Amino acid sequence: MTTTIDRPTSENAATRVISANGGANIIISHGDYNVVGTRPVRHDGVDKVTGRATYGGDTRLNGLLFGKVLRSPHAHARIVSIDTTKARALDGVHAVVTAADLPAAEDREVDLGEGGGNLKHMSDNILASDKVLYKGHAIAAVAAVNVHVAEAACKLIEVVYEVLPAVVGIKDAIAPGATLLHPEITQKSLGNDTGIHSNITKHARHQLGDPDAAFAKADVIVEREFTTSMVHQGYIEPTNATAMWNQDGKITIWSSTQGAFAVRDSTAEILRVPVSRIKAIPQEIGGGFGGKINVYLEPVAALLSRESGRPVKLIMSRAEVFQATGPAPGSWSKIKFGATKDGRLVAMTADLYMESGAYPGSDTGAAMLCIYAPYKCDDMRVDGYDVLTNRPKTAAYRAPGAPQAAFASEQVIDELAEKLGMDPIEFRLRNAAHEGTRQVHGPLHKKVGGIEVLNATKEHAHYRAPLGTPSPSARRGRGVAYGYWFNIGLASSVSISVNGDGSVTLIEGSTDIGGSRASIAMQAAEILGISAEDVRPSVVDTDSVGYTGVTGGSRTTYATGLAAIEAARSVVAQMKARVAKVWSVAPDDVSYEHGSFHAGTHSMSFKEAAHHIEDTGGPITGTGNVDPQGHGGAFASIIVDVEVDIETGKTQILEWTIVQDAGKAIHPSYVEGQLQGASAQGIGWALSEEYFMNSKGEMANTSLLDYRLPTAFDVPMINTVIVEVPNPGHPFGVRGVGEASIVPPMAAVANAIHNAIGVRMHALPMNPGAVLHGLGVI
């Protein structure tokens, strides 16, 4: 049931509050539309609730072989020799490949839109050529009649290693005399090559004013250090790829990916074949969260297919997913913020060290853009350091870098508010960035909804509700935190064709990871004046639609939505010309409103007009090709109540509210879903998830039993507030919603634990052992 509540508002008469699910989900809404803002059943829904949808692992082809990858048992070693003779001789084996089968990779940077990097590093990460740099690093692969034979063959491959000392964590990696992962790499600092050989491959800085001098103006200064553990995106569908290398040299790839064009382009670079020879067919994708942008298996499957002459499918085990795909970096942060007695932030500095894992390139860049974005301060500096460790090469995970930075900064903000005796939301409001605030890297904030988010947080009933009585051995507390993600634009392409019955087909290149077929189709439907159900969206392969960037950066509903709007507008313009023919009037005299064409006394619905397509010139197809620059950043905040058992150290989440500026929620249910899903991921990141590494660089918890994702029993219902401060760069105001919501959760939980037991938690995860340690019990 949806109810509308009148709410006095000074800023915008069109703003209203909508509360669904008995008040748990609230929308502070802006703008009235016919389709946008409604909640139709998603177009791909029936296939997904009946098991009919085809995910990457479900790919079935005639003559299909099954592959397995041999992986390094060592975190750091030189490969002396690889002998595949015995594996090749095993019955049922059709192909064995190693790095020797890959083209020699050049030591150069490749630009793939997203997920680019050094080609030699990308290639070596696919199949190691000279060194293995993490446990699980791929060395060879086998294709056989079934996966059991392929596994047996992997065991017959003889690899001689020269084991090297493992560099397990950031502090090991940056210690003087540390073993170097890449002795040939020299450190780049502030744009210069320092010539220094170091595991710190890059040091970058953004600065405004003179924070060192400005600390003199502060009445209160808080300086703290924080660490966070490496964590995994935890998508439920394992990484997979199927490939066929045909006799004519053409390659077809079926995989679960966040971007078919990224698969095509990365595979083309690694295999050194032209993109015109590769067709990437995106299958349904079972979660990604940034982790299914880079290719791991596609080039290997293609090599195995070339050698065997048959299609080959590879699916990682869960342990392989943990050890051999890119997780989110662990971090070490040093934060120092100063404020005046009246609650003004006057100086902020931060040093952010983030793992990049086996090869250079971590999330520090994005973290540096986000850490101060919520606040206005004239004097601030952030330094970022990318650090090599003998762990898998890190990859994007939902707002990459920003959550680790916010875990640190938002606790220091909380501590400053406490020392100043101020309400933590009031303190944030007093310093909140808004349109025109200068960010640390230079640009001014465009129109943003941060203050609106903070006000909605402060006004939420949860913030005033009593905490209730804890069980005798427990203490309760409430925490808040606030965070930012900038969102991105990038290229998208959509085509819309009109059917004679007045429905349309819509083809897009954005893989649908959580309901984006619906959010794209709804935007087209709004422009066309038809229902969401009259749009039939399809996600198609790289031969069938224009270049489209990955589903990532919270860009899809924004950028692919813009492409759909442009395509729909083209359809309307073409339809006007056809209607003009029918009425014998000039096309410019035809107008289109609310699903009907008008000229003088003439009127015709979209459906009626569609009947005339055939006799007025044939097919109508509208295309939209965009590379928009008008994306808008998003703020999110969390209120959380916890109960901490001081005997066991266990933290239970009692109540959770997330507030986020969506710009405009196209399909509010799926926007709520993004906020709720990110919240649960944040609870896992806060309380239980970590790569537990031993001193040899081996991950000890490679199953979902020991790497603890939150279950339904670990989390409560998650209240949402969707704030809509429209993004001027989109006709409906869309900002993108996938990522900002995972920035504040960990700090919010830490602040709540502090509120409950008086202990500041400086490391993630805040598991029972960490809490008991904080209490001084162990």
Added chain:
Amino acid sequence: MVAVDAHSTTKVVVVATINGEPVQFLAEPRQTLLECLRDVLSMTGTKEGCSDGNCGACNVVMDGRLVNSCLVLGVEANGQSITTIEGIAPVGGLHPLQTAFLEQAALQCGICTPGFIVSASELLKHNPHPSEDEVRFWLSGNLCRCTGYDKIVRAVMHASDIMRVGH
């Protein structure tokens, strides 16, 4: 139960009832029921998430028990009656749980959805009117990484209400 050597690659005939239909298939003793369903019988509605019994994506009902099909051997299905996601919907329609999942937006990527629906349908058989806590406890063997469970729990409770009215 057929007596077999677990290390043998000689295939064994398995006779079972799957979604009400009599089925015979050949299974290697080392193949799991999940593999047999997906790779032998081409029933890919049952999903693989971890293959070690920790995510619930492969859940099916075997002889009235909810099981992780990755922890059951294919040969153990001999003589058993099995229900998979493909057998949940009535002909020409959807199970109330499937309708509720669609209407309540209880799925995002959808990979865990078949397992959740199979598990939840078994819950509603044993406990037609579960509390929120009972739903959460029962479904704690099914991992979802996208939704935060909120809309899944609501969908199961909503389906329970619909089924109560239906009866």
